Amino acid sequence: MQMDKRRHRYNKVDRPENVIAMKLDASYFFERGMRFLQRNDLARAVKAFQRTVEYEPDNPVNYCNLAGVLAELGDFEASNELLHYVLEHMDPHMSECWFYLANNYANLGDYDAAEEHLLRYLDLDPDGEYAAEAEEMLSILIDEFGGGRALERRRREEARAETMQAIQDGRYFLENGQFEVAVEWLEQVVAADPSHIAARNNLSLAYYYTGQYDKALAMAESVLERQPDNLHALCNRALLLQHFGDEDRLRRAVEPLQKVIPLHPDIAMKVAITLGFVGRHADALAAFRRLARLVPPDHPMLLHGLAAAHANLGNLTCAEALWRQLSRHEDCARVADYHLERVRQARGAGLTSVSVSYQLDIPVEMQLAEVRDRLQTSSPDEWKRDPLLRASLYWSLRHGNREVRQRVIRALAVVGDGDAEQALKSFLARPDIDASLQEQTLVALKRMGAKGSVRIWRAAGPIEMRLEDVRQDIILDLQPQWREVWDLAEEWLIARGLRALVGQARRFWLTYLYDDLFLDLRKRIVKPESWAAGLLYVVLRYANVPVLQRDLAAHFSVSVSSLSKCSSRMEQVVLRAGWRARRSREE
Template identity: 60%
Template sequence: MDTHHFRKSSNNGSSNVIAMNFDAAYFFERGVRFLQRNDLNKALKAFRKTVEYEPNNPVNYCNLAGVYSEMGDFEASNELLEHVLCDLDPNMTECQFYLANNYANMGEYDTAEEYVLRYLDADPNGEYADDAEEMLSVLLDEFGGGRAFEKWQEEKRKLDAQQATKDGRYFLENGQFEAAVEWLESVIEEEPENYAAYNNLCLAYYYTGQHDKALSLAEDVLYRQPDNIHALCNRAILVKHFGWRDMLDAAAEPLQKVFPLHYDLAMKVGTTLGIIGYHADALETFWRLIRLTTPPEPVLIHATAAAAANCKNWAVAERFWQMLARETDYEAVADHYLHRVAEARKDDTASLRVSYQLDLPVEEQLAVVKDKLKDTKLEAWRRDPLLRASLYWGLRHGNHETRRRVIRALAVVADEDAEKALRLFVGRRDIDETLRLHAVVALKRIGARGTVRLFMADGEQEVSIEQIDPDVIFDLNPNWREVWVRTEEWLHKAHLQRLVPEAKRLWLTYLYDMFLHVHRRIGKADIWVAGLIYITLRYFGVPVVQRELAEEFAVAASSIRKCSARLEQSLLTSGI
């Protein structure tokens, strides 16, 4: 720190010495005063001094860069900001936003777009997040941008898909519960500390009816992490499912006391409290969340209304469903529940039991279709036109799980009308890629020929069904692809390349047969690799000892025997 002395003369001829301490803070204050007076030159000199006194403080460089930007010297400003990010503090994310502003002012809109996206990636809830989103909107709408944005969106989709697949969310969100079980069991075997995978496997067990396993898994997580909110919610729902009233209060207590600041977690806590019947506590959670969320999302609006209705608080329920009715996409569901509340108001003893899931009223009608899909023999769909109409209606209006079941049923029906329904379905714009893939596999399974119109990310395309590779079915489940890849590698190492096409044909035959049976599943990949190798070698006259394969893959010989029997049965049925 420099100390300069100013001398001031006194009337009696003596002198007083006043010590002035000049440091970065002093020059910062001067710089701010000069900026307020719009004296940019003096502000520039003052902020340069802050850098001289504290050359390792990134804030000083940002302030100086701001002055350069105000003066229109964007190149100098950018140089300082890049210095901060490269040499001083790469986590100072606001520099990305400042750079975006500078490049926009320089007319380099593509570069500005890249920097604003970097900022939103690094700090999506940061101080300048709203300004950054507005800037991005302007860059896209008024300056013909979008190239960097499209690339960013694609990369984000890939990263999200990778993470969603890793922790099993992809399968759960798309209704692939059996696939989720298979995948997540292998994940936790390799990553025993992956609690997200444990909690998602718990849900997968629950959705596949393996409730004892689900509860055991939730308890296991809570033993190691007593405050794990996902596990607390899962356990509470399972206790409710088993009807253990004496244990329900204890399971609900930690959820009544907690309010996570993370939106998704708070929603899960509130929804769980509602599902297990603690509607007043659910309403309190949603109220608190509404105060922190502006504007509230439709799912939160409906959940709050549902909790209020379940508490017979009709006025609050009406208020929030009226709010939901202003959302175009949810006007129908809001009107439906407003009508139900109006009916309940007429009877003082009436009560409502409203689902916390934001579903269209049509979902209540779909319950009939779901029951028929479970209980009706699929051959009956061929004969009964009313059942067939239910299928087509379910394909059009159903949720993900219902549509997936309908697609399988249509693959069994396999007549001209079923094929037509599937062809129309794959060309729809409003379905996700997983359902489109199921429908494509169904078309391959029933032997459809000719071209089909597929609505892809880049628009509608006409594709030849025969030219779609049969191994597209591998995309339905990573375990199915893994079995084939490992089998192919084994055959190459054993110098049996000539059997690769045959083995693949056997495996695809089995998978396309299994596609029609929703309850079938493939367990440990090692067993199926060994089983596929065994049946391939045996069918094509290559000497093989089942016990030796069992030892090589560290599985039981009986497991290979069961697996190969299932493969053989499929081959015999198909006529191969």
């Protein structure tokens, strides 16, 4: 029996040399899978991409390709499993996986999850390959499917994170005008971490805002010892040297600011404003013109900065045109109108330039007038709740005239929290306030129940004083009429053998002073005799001592109606203070 020759020619020995063995690898199956996809043969494409994973199990791209085909087949859960596996076990930085997951969740009808994954993708790769599609898809989810919850949650989380960071480096307290708290907090931060440069820069500003200029300059210098090119510290140092009037050191300090060209808008803004504050108006103008490349042309601070530089340099026409542009911004219209009026007045007086601050805010004169008006009309709770109002209180305590300072001291006594207490203690330590303001500040601290030591200036120099040692009746020293009322009442009680009621009468009168008369500068005691009679009437009634209004009125030569009015006002305040004290003890 003869062997089949055809079968024989395929034996191993005689195999023809032109037959090439097929190379099976991941690339082969990838190309095969792509051909199946082009033919819309998804079932065979899945098998091909599964083989790529088998041949290259460590390549995350193969898993993503397979996940994409599974999604095309509608198996979104299986696709998601692969994508999560890539992110959790292979490459957490493969941002496109988040976009693919968003598409899968959208197809599954889980729009919140889709929104979350789109936001995660845009966070990781805001300029990525799918960024435009992600933005469009996010808009569709919000506009057409009632989404936006994930975006709102993300914004709240970002705001919380930003607040926590702002608290850590002290910005939160500075931005809310809590400068004394900022000093206390940042000193702790810097002590715990001397390398925390942002905290050091902010502590320099906090020292400046609280009038501790030597410490502020030393802190700025300490930053520059560590980072000689730190622009925030360079600006802070220049501002402080301007304050000290050290022109030689200021000239050297300004040189790096004249040469630098910051690329970050906020830093570029700070450099430009600093140059203006220290009187380098031409350099400030050049810096603001460079800033125009980094911010929109109608940016309010840019418009005002350019206008201020032109006004200080004598280019009033340019300044006027810029402030007219600024006046179109609703929030800045008052500031712009104020400066436009100043330009008009300068022209009328034949002046060629106007001295203008580079800070875009209400000028000092207007701020003080506004604070005075608000202190007269606003309720104390407004000052407690509104951080901007509180910041204006602190600012006015440092820069206001005597009347404004008196009102601020009383407002802070009502605010009554730890930061208000620290602000008053810092104010009390200033050497430039007179004895009357010192007494008013001590009264405010006593009203708040403040404890601990304070520094206060006397003729011989500063002394330390414990607030617990300050007598409660120091408030009687503020107004001669307040003491006269008490002297009249005390004398009447002693003369009639009622010395046992002196203590209670004293408490009533001091309570009324602290909780009413002290808090409102507009209230005056015109006739001390009416108030002494009213005080005695309230005290005697509470002690169950028989008394007639007409007898007291006759003794002090006042009308019964004026006695009744005084006693009624006093009783309302004292009862309210007593109720508040009882509530605090119960709580």
